[in-house]
Amino acid sequence: MCKGLATLPATCLKSAKDIKHKISFLLQKPEPHAAEAKEIKEKTANAAAKRVPDAAEVEKWKESFSHVMSSEKGRRVFTSFLKSEFSQENVDFWVACEEYKKSPASQRAPRAKQIYRQFVEADAPNEVNLDAATRETTRRGVEDAGPSCFDVAQKTIYTLMEKDSYRRFLKSQAMRNPGQRETGGSQDKKNCDWTRRALAGGA
Known part of the structure; x- marks a missing residue:
């Protein structure tokens, strides 16, 4: 028959209080996976924002093709x-040639x-027009595999x-609205959808 908490040893009561405090702390603490997911989401958003070109850079692209190719x-x-x-395949070949020149x-x-x-x-699988x-x-x-073998x-x-x-x-449309925000209306969103995917690294 239970005689109440008064009959329990003091050490038992202290342990019970400690457990209660720990449970309260755990309930208030956000779950690790939720915090990690939030952090990943924020990093992704920041990375995407950095990839959006500013107006000055876009104007440079309009000046010459070399500005486009020299900009990531x-x-x-x-x-x-x-x-x-x-x-x-054309731009992929050009990039491959640039990387080749830097090869040991x-x-x-x-x-x-x-x-x-x-x-x-x-x-060739990705044959260019030569x-x-x-x-x-x-x-x-x-x-001969010289550094300039692909130059021509x-x-x-x-x-x-x-x-x-x-x-x-x-x-x-991409050049008229590069980096268009998704809040810009359904038609603008549709027109610039592939551009945003490109800026985010996808396609």
Whole structure:
């Protein structure tokens, strides 16, 4: 038969109070996974905000194609535009050539063959539009795997993008409203949806 709390030893009462305090503390403390999720969400939002170009940068893109290609954000938006035209291989090839030039000499030979097979040779998975003479010049250059073996082909594709795709890019909805916020109305949201995805690193 229970005789009440008074009959319990003092140590038992103290332990019970300690447990009560701990439970109260745990109930007030946010769950770790909820706090982590919030932190991840905030970091993602901050990262996306940093990728949105400001007006001055966008104006630079309008001045010349070189400003687009020298800007990480510019290349991201332009690449997404090329995806919409099914010609992303052009900018991918240009970027691959830039990275190749920075490769250590010991890695150039296998890397050169990889780029050639992916972008240059006839029926390559991501074949770029090169004339026969440029393709042959590039093939011979790849055999030596020098730092400039893709220069002619890269310049050809750069010029193609500058004179063709870039002109359409300037007239696109993306250039009129780059970084448009989602609160800007349903039509604006629809028009700039792919641009925001590009700025966020997706497509």
